[in-house]
Amino acid sequence: MNVHLTFDIEIWCNGWAHLDQEFASCYPRYVYGHSQHGDYALPKTLEILNRYGLPGVFFVEPLFSAKFGASYLEEIVRLIDDAGQETQLHLHPEWTDEIRPAIIADVSGKRQHLTYYTQDEQTALIRHAKALLENALGKPVSAFRAGSYALNEETFTALANNGITVDSSINPCYAISAPELVRQHGAVAPFMVNGVAAYPVSVFGDGFGRQRPAQVGACSFGEMRQALESARDAGYSDFVIVSHNFEMLKPGRADPDFVVVRRFERLCHYLAANKSQYSVGGFGNHADIQPSSGKSRLPRTGMLSTTWRIAEQLVRRGLS
Numbered sequence: 120m121n122v123h124l125t126f127d128i129e130i131w132c133n134g135w136a137h138l139d140q141e142f143a144s145c146y147p148r149y150v151y152g153h154s155q156h157g158d159y160a161l162p163k164t165l166e167i168l169n170r171y172g173l174p175g176v177f178f179v180e181p182l183f184s185a186k187f188g189a190s191y192l193e194e195i196v197r198l199i200d201d202a203g204q205e206t207q208l209h210l211h212p213e214w215t216d217e218i219r220p221a222i223i224a225d226v227s228g229k230r231q232h233l234t235y236y237t238q239d240e241q242t243a244l245i246r247h248a249k250a251l252l253e254n255a256l257g258k259p260v261s262a263f264r265a266g267s268y269a270l271n272e273e274t275f276t277a278l279a280n281n282g283i284t285v286d287s288s289i290n291p292c293y294a295i296s297a298p299e300l301v302r303q304h305g306a307v308a309p310f311m312v313n314g315v316a317a318y319p320v321s322v323f324g325d326g327f328g329r330q331r332p333a334q335v336g337a338c339s340f341g342e343m344r345q346a347l348e349s350a351r352d353a354g355y356s357d358f359v360i361v362s363h364n365f366e367m368l369k370p371g372r373a374d375p376d377f378v379v380v381r382r383f384e385r386l387c388h389y390l391a392a393n394k395s396q397y398s399v400g401g402f403g404n405h406a407d408i409q410p411s412s413g414k415s416r417l418p419r420t421g422m423l424s425t426t427w428r429i430a431e432q433l434v435r436r437g438l439s
């Protein structure tokens with residue numbers, strides 16, 4: 120089974136009211152996460168992956184740099200590229216109305232989701248963001264993840280218009296995430312939409328039967344391992360895991376959350392120790408994607424690993 124370790128890399132400024140004041144402290148937190156224990160944002164993420172010899176895919180949000188300057192984006196992609204890891208495109212349209220000159224005609228208000236834009240507007244936003252990222256990186260990108268997993272069928276046309284061949288935005292845990300395509304194709308296998316290969320974020324049924332995304336910060340290591348085993352045993356071709364640049368940090372701070380650090384370490388150790396079963400990598404060859412069967416039996420995990428995650432959450436709340 121192909122396993123894709125993906126990371127959404129983005130900068131936030133504690134709301135939109137004081138962007139310039141907040142950016143000075145938010146940028147180093149989101150990019151580095153300096154603390155007395157080490158730098159647990161991007162540097163530690165890259166270090167752990169490389170220590171286990173695992174390739175990740177880093178979806179980097181570039182629109183923020185149209186507000187603050189290209190050098191900030193270059194610093195991020197240099198960290199990723201120098202570590203030998205792959206940079207691809209992430210996009211949060213919330214930045215659109217903060218950028219001058221405007222990228223599209225209507226920037227009269229903040230529109231959070233890509234689905235709130237016309238197909239032509241989506242094409243223009245993706246074109247602009249892709250150019251920013253490719254200029255910083257010095258090479259082309261070919262894969263995409265939409266901010267907040269919000270996309271629709273028109274997004275796939277906008278991606279195709281921009282020469283992007285892979286999308287990994289669909290997350291069936293989110294109602295805004297192409298629900299009609301999930302109904303049509305299911306979300307356990309890759310499928311083609313308007314010439315673009317869609318690799319949904321993997322979702323599993325937890326010990327209480329609830330759907331959860333395969334996200335490092337949102338499930339216990341036991342749940343992640345059982346979801347991987349369950350998908351592998353069911354014969355799935357691909358499994359997409361999500362994390363973020365700030366996922367190993369405590370909320371609003373630069374100190375590491377060692378519960379999440381340990382989960383990520385254990386996940387990487389497990390994948391590295393089982394390379395005969397899991398092929399960890401990017402979204403390389405999608406010429407052999409079959410028309411989807413529409414089947415959607417999700418990977419499952421047991422009660423014990425879910426109970427463990429809930430216990431971990433209680434401990435994290437107590438310690439933070």
Ligand SMILES: [Zn+2]
Nearest residue numbers: 127129266267
């Ligand atoms: Zn994002």
